[in-house]
Amino acid sequence: xxxxxxxxxxxxxxxxxxxxxxxCDECFSPLEVRVDLDAAKxxxxxxxxxxxxxxxxxxxxxxxxxxxxxxQTPAGWTPLVxxxxxxxxxxxxxxxxxxxxxxxxxxxxxxxxxxxxxxxxQRFGFDxxxxxxxxxxxxxxxxxxxxxxxxxYILVPADLEAAKILNTQVYGANLIRIDGNYDHVNRLSSQIxxxxxxxxxxxxxxxxxxxGSKTVGFEIAEQLSWRLPDNVVVPMAGGSLITxxxxxxxxxxxxxxVDAKDVRFFGAQATGCSPIARAVKTGADHIEPQRPSTIAxxxxxxxxxxxxxxxxxxxxxxxxxxxxxxxxxxxxxxELAETEGIFTETAGGVTTAVTARLYAHGRIKPDELTVxxxxxxxxxxxxxxxxxxxxSEAIRPRLTDFENYINEIKELNELVSGGVDVR
Amino acid sequence: xxxxxxxxxxxxxxxxxxxxxxxCDECFSPLEVRVDLDAAKxxxxxxxxxxxxxxxxxxxxxxxxxxxxxxQTPAGWTPLVxxxxxxxxxxxxxxxxxxxxxxxxxxxxxxxxxxxxxxxxQRFGFDxxxxxxxxxxxxxxxxxxxxxxxxxYILVPADLEAAKILNTQVYGANLIRIDGNYDHVNRLSSQIxxxxxxxxxxxxxxxxxxxGSKTVGFEIAEQLSWRLPDNVVVPMAGGSLITxxxxxxxxxxxxxxVDAKDVRFFGAQATGCSPIARAVKTGADHIEPQRPSTIAxxxxxxxxxxxxxxxxxxxxxxxxxxxxxxxxxxxxxxELAETEGIFTETAGGVTTAVTARLYAHGRIKPDELTVxxxxxxxxxxxxxxxxxxxxSEAIRPRLTDFENYINEIKELNELVSGGVDVR
Numbered sequence: 001x002x003x004x005x006x007x008x009x010x011x012x013x014x015x016x017x018x019x020x021x022x023x024c025d026e027c028f029s030p031l032e033v034r035v036d037l038d039a040a041k042x043x044x045x046x047x048x049x050x051x052x053x054x055x056x057x058x059x060x061x062x063x064x065x066x067x068x069x070x071x072q073t074p075a076g077w078t079p080l081v082x083x084x085x086x087x088x089x090x091x092x093x094x095x096x097x098x099x100x101x102x103x104x105x106x107x108x109x110x111x112x113x114x115x116x117x118x119x120x121x122q123r124f125g126f127d128x129x130x131x132x133x134x135x136x137x138x139x140x141x142x143x144x145x146x147x148x149x150x151x152x153y154i155l156v157p158a159d160l161e162a163a164k165i166l167n168t169q170v171y172g173a174n175l176i177r178i179d180g181n182y183d184h185v186n187r188l189s190s191q192i193x194x195x196x197x198x199x200x201x202x203x204x205x206x207x208x209x210x211x212g213s214k215t216v217g218f219e220i221a222e223q224l225s226w227r228l229p230d231n232v233v234v235p236m237a238g239g240s241l242i243t244x245x246x247x248x249x250x251x252x253x254x255x256x257x258v259d260a261k262d263v264r265f266f267g268a269q270a271t272g273c274s275p276i277a278r279a280v281k282t283g284a285d286h287i288e289p290q291r292p293s294t295i296a297x298x299x300x301x302x303x304x305x306x307x308x309x310x311x312x313x314x315x316x317x318x319x320x321x322x323x324x325x326x327x328x329x330x331x332x333x334x335e336l337a338e339t340e341g342i343f344t345e346t347a348g349g350v351t352t353a354v355t356a357r358l359y360a361h362g363r364i365k366p367d368e369l370t371v372x373x374x375x376x377x378x379x380x381x382x383x384x385x386x387x388x389x390x391x392s393e394a395i396r397p398r399l400t401d402f403e404n405y406i407n408e409i410k411e412l413n414e415l416v417s418g419g420v421d422v423r
Numbered sequence: 424x425x426x427x428x429x430x431x432x433x434x435x436x437x438x439x440x441x442x443x444x445x446x447c448d449e450c451f452s453p454l455e456v457r458v459d460l461d462a463a464k465x466x467x468x469x470x471x472x473x474x475x476x477x478x479x480x481x482x483x484x485x486x487x488x489x490x491x492x493x494x495q496t497p498a499g500w501t502p503l504v505x506x507x508x509x510x511x512x513x514x515x516x517x518x519x520x521x522x523x524x525x526x527x528x529x530x531x532x533x534x535x536x537x538x539x540x541x542x543x544x545q546r547f548g549f550d551x552x553x554x555x556x557x558x559x560x561x562x563x564x565x566x567x568x569x570x571x572x573x574x575x576y577i578l579v580p581a582d583l584e585a586a587k588i589l590n591t592q593v594y595g596a597n598l599i600r601i602d603g604n605y606d607h608v609n610r611l612s613s614q615i616x617x618x619x620x621x622x623x624x625x626x627x628x629x630x631x632x633x634x635g636s637k638t639v640g641f642e643i644a645e646q647l648s649w650r651l652p653d654n655v656v657v658p659m660a661g662g663s664l665i666t667x668x669x670x671x672x673x674x675x676x677x678x679x680x681v682d683a684k685d686v687r688f689f690g691a692q693a694t695g696c697s698p699i700a701r702a703v704k705t706g707a708d709h710i711e712p713q714r715p716s717t718i719a720x721x722x723x724x725x726x727x728x729x730x731x732x733x734x735x736x737x738x739x740x741x742x743x744x745x746x747x748x749x750x751x752x753x754x755x756x757x758e759l760a761e762t763e764g765i766f767t768e769t770a771g772g773v774t775t776a777v778t779a780r781l782y783a784h785g786r787i788k789p790d791e792l793t794v795x796x797x798x799x800x801x802x803x804x805x806x807x808x809x810x811x812x813x814x815s816e817a818i819r820p821r822l823t824d825f826e827n828y829i830n831e832i833k834e835l836n837e838l839v840s841g842g843v844d845v846r
Contacts, residue, residue: 054477054500073764074502077477079527081497085572104502104525105764107802143764149508158817166805169812172761176828177817184820191822338595341496341528341566379530379802382589389592394581394600397607399614405599 005035005064007207010309018064020124020204030305031207033064037254044255046226055104056112056215062251063215064208065119073144075111076215078103080223080371085339090356093366096229097336098220098373101344106143106167107377108136108298108345109241113212114144117201120208122148126199130154132189133202134182134237134298135164136345136376141201142173153198155185161297163380181292183303202238206305213241217248220371221258228252228261230368231319233358235351235375236267236276237299239310245373246313265314266363267321268354270294270329270346276304279311280321287311295326295384296346298376320363328353330384336374343378351375427462428487430454430630433732441487443547443627453728454630456487460677467678469649478527479535479638485674486638487631488542496567498534499638501526503646503794508762513779516789519652520759521643521796524767529566529590530800531559531721531768532664536635537567540624543631545571549622553577555612556625557605557660557721558587559768559799564624565596576621578608584720586803604715606726625661629728636664640671643794644681651681653791654742656689656781658774658798659699660722662733665690668796669736688737689786690744691777693717693752693769699727702734703744710734718749718807719769721799743786747776753807755779759797766801774798 007016011029022031044061052058056076060069079099087095100109114137121129130153131141138154145152152173156165157180168175178185186202193200201209221228228249234242242265252258269277272294275287287307292300304310314321324332329346332353337343344352355372358364378385395401430439434452445454467484475481479499483492502522510518523532537560544552553576554564561577568575575596579588580603591598601608609625616623624632644651651672657665665688675681692700695717698710710730715723727733737744747755752769755776760766767775778795781787801808818824 055502074504079478079497085570099528102525102527102530105522106766107525107530107800143760143766145764146761147508147764163802163805165814166808166812167766167802170757170760170766170801170808171764172757174832175815176825177815178820179817180820188820188822188825192825195822195826334593334595337566337593338569341568341570341594343529343566343590343593377530377802378593379586379590379800382586385589385593389589391588392598392600394602397601397603397611399611399618402599402611402615403618409597 004039004067005033007031008034020120020199022204022206033207033211035062035064035251037251041255044257046257049222056115056212056219059215059218062218063116064211065116066123069119071115071119073105073115073147075104075115077219080220081340083340086336086352089335089339091359091366092364092370094369096369096371097340097342098216098371099342100216100373100375101342101348101377106136106139107380108140109213109216109375110136110140111144112215113209114140114201116212117205117209118144118148118150120205121150121199121201124199127151128153128196129199129201130189130192131201132182132185134300135160135380136298137202138168138175139164142168142171145173146171155189157181157185161381161383163382167380182301183289210240210244213244214248214251216241216373217245218252220245221249221252226258228258228263229371231264231266231364231370233266233268233351233355233370233372235299235347235373236269236310236321237301237304239276239304239306241373241375242267243306243309243313246317263317264319265317266319266354266358267310267314268351269321269323270296270299270350271323271325272296273300273302274323275302276307276310277321277323279307280314296329296350298345298347299350320358322354322357324350324353324357330388332356333378333385334388337378342374344374345376345378345381346384347376348374348378427490428456428458431457443543443622445627445629456630456634458485458487458674460674464678469680472645479538479635479642482638482641485641486539487634488539489546492542494538494542496528496538496570498527498538500642503643504763506763509759509775512758512762514782514789515787515793517792519792519794520763520765521639521794522765523639523796523798524765524771524800529559529562530803531563532636532639532798533559533563534567535638536632537563537624539635540628540632541567541571541573543628544573544622544624547622550574551576551619552622552624553612553615554624555605555608557723558583558803559721560625561591561598562587565591565594568596569594578612580604580608584804584806586805590803605724606712633663633667636667637671637674639664639796640668641675643668644672644675649681651684651686652794654687654689654787654793656691656774656778656793656795658722658770658796659690659692659733659744660724660727662699662727662729664796664798666729666732666736669740686740687742688740689742689777689781690733690737691774692744692746693719693722693773694746694748695719696723696725697746698725699730699733700744700746702730703737719752719773721768721770722773743781745777745780747773747780751776753811756801756808757811760801765797767797768799768801768804769807770799771797771801
């Protein structure tokens with residue numbers, strides 16, 4: 001390798017050095033980045049990583065950015081927290097949450113991939129960047145590009161949640177609403193990237209972009225004191241994240257930073273858009289595209305770019321995939337908030353509900369060390385909870401009014417449950 | 424001292440050991456926590472702190488929690504980022520943002536104070552906790568109490584932003600809307616805490632709670648490689664935060680962790696609720712309560728509990744206070760987002776606009792190392808941006824439609840500016 005990393009075709013292996021390209025011109029398969037692990041092995045140790053910044057750039061030597069790249073945006077290094085109260089509710093005993101609902105800077109795991117993509121956009125000399133997005137990616141590209149002073153064009157399905165639209169426009173990005181679903185938007189983005197020579201993070205910069213997801217896996221391992229979990233539960237939209245966490249674990253093993261271990265991977269989708277889960281469940285060797293219909297709009301990709309690789313990763317690992325209804329998605333959001341104080345968006349509701357089902361069906365055993373990946377923040381999809389909570393009447397600011405209010409709640413609770421707990 | 428910290432009266436100095444109490448029974452002045460710095464000096468070093476977790480609990484030895492306390496929620500350790508593009512716009516040269524818009528777990532600096540308050544609620548044996556809140560505190564108490572399995576009663580003004588209400592209810596908290604402003608809510612909370620023997624984080628636990636804000640100051644110093652800035656700009660609601668950042672710097676000097684330096688403190692308020700800024704500007708020795716009327720509802724405290732101490736801290740330090748209109752608040756939000764990719768709530772709009780004015784008026788010199796404290800996330804106050812951005816018509820997913828759209832923008836921009844930059 002001329003550099004410490006380069007593009008290769010995933011299927012035929014053709015090498016491309018480094019350029020803004022995502023499809024092999026020989027066999028039309030997707031390209032991916034290969035990092036020179038032999039070279040990395042000489043310099044990357046647990047100690048060298050610990051001396052890095054407390055963000056995803058502590059793993060810079062394992063990411064496809066130039067050696068002399070100076071990161072501009074702290075991203076990642078989100079908490080891995082034990083989840084004893086959620087575990088108690090769903091029959092788990094050793095459950096952790098990887099909480100990218102508080103990922104910096106824009107509250108989803110997309111901040112990781114965008115950070116790597118924009119580093120490469122700058123390297124390749126693009127002054128205009130863009131993406132097709134179901135929302136979180138839009139937020140992250142708009143925010144990080146603003147800080148870098150890049151011009152931004154972002155394409156989204158016209159029916160996107162209001163909070164995700166505002167959280168893109170506020171950074172000064174050009175937001176273009178497309179009359180269609182994500183798959184339409186994505187196809188158009190490919191044409192635009194070609195026609196205008198812009199850096200589209202999930203089109204011509206996609207191989208670099210996708211590597212950013214490895215940092216979720218690196219962090220999980222480091223935060224578990226450099227060991228791998230038994231199981232990981234991951235939401236699936238395009239299908240890339242689950243494959244990259246697996247790649248991260250394999251790289252850590254190859255580098256000797258963790259002991260070898262066969263981690264099982266479990267994929268989570270909403271039933272209204274479950275092409276990858278379907279393929280896993282039916283054992284199909286291809287992905288049957290679907291027309292998405294779910295409130296989990298950040299996962300609503302009917303024709304997932306990495307679907308086939310996600311299904312393969314799950315199967316090879318001995319894992320499984322599940323999908324849940326929109327009602328279960330809302331319950332999942334509430335359950336995670338009530339037990340662990342983590343407010344996630346619809347995608348996290350999917351992952352939480354799927355995790356519960358995997359325990360219920362015995363796919364995951366209670367004692368196994370399991371990590372569930374929460375990938376976005378609940379403040380972005382508040383519309384799905386509209387009507388879930390009664391807006392009680394305001395009371396006057398007097399102690400007697402408050403006492404009356406409390407007594408009413410108590411009586412109500414006694415009526416309902418026979419108990420006296422007013423909560 | 425019997426413990427490594429204890430309550431003392433701020434005015435008469437009477438000592439109270441440790442108990443849920445906030446007012447001196449001798450002179451009716453507020454109590455505050457004094458940490459035994461002589462004892463801390465023997466164990467706390469830059470190295471011991473660096474070996475702690477990457478959250479605010481790395482400063483546990485300087486916070487009023489029992490020595491054997493095991494933190495349950497990672498909070499704090501937010502980025503301190505250089506802000507070159509914002510600096511360029513407002514005539515600064517050495518400006519940093521302390522970004523608590525991404526504070527864990529609920530996206531405001533209140534996560535810091537709640538973490539310390541709830542540790543003490545548990546220590547004192549409360550099974551029910553609560554607060555009066557303008558929103559951010561409600562979110563944080565609800566989330567952190569959920570994770571600890573505590574019952575929660577939260578009182579808010581009836582007209583609070585929808586996102587802040589939902590982001591409290593989702594955790595299962597009892598939310599009580601009060602027909603009045605924050606000052607009414609706060610008075611009622613004091614009566615409730617007495618009557619029900621509950622742990623109200625900003626009433627009977629207030630001295631402990633307030634100490635959590637010191638971690639903003641500790642982090643700023645550590646992130647500047649253990650030195651103090653020349654100036655700090657801080658939003659003011661109750662007035663506590665600015666005094667505690669100052670206290671943090673003084674403690675670090677006393678511990679020998681940073682060189683002594685006179686840091687100037689600058690306070691930021693919205694004109695529609697500016698009792699502390701007014702006192703600073705007029706040189707008054709007391710705070711004249713105001714009836715709040717501003718979109719910056721998280722700062723809308725007309726009778727600030729620590730107002731007099733905030734004004735004193737500002738004056739003693741040689742700083743100043745400013746207040747800005749609601750229109751400037753919205754511009755401040757947009758300016759920070761467009762230049763640095765940070766989306767803050769109204770309070771952050773206040774702080775950004777005040778910072779700009781302090782440079783414009785020569786109160787802060789361009790070369791001085793200045794830190795502006797952004798304390799909450801823009802997704803919580805999206806309503807103030809309603810109407811700020813045009814919702815353009817959706818276009819069909821075809822390249823020709825996109826090209827037409829781009830040409831229209833270009834023509835529009837040329838008309839408006841005579842330029843060709845389509846952004």
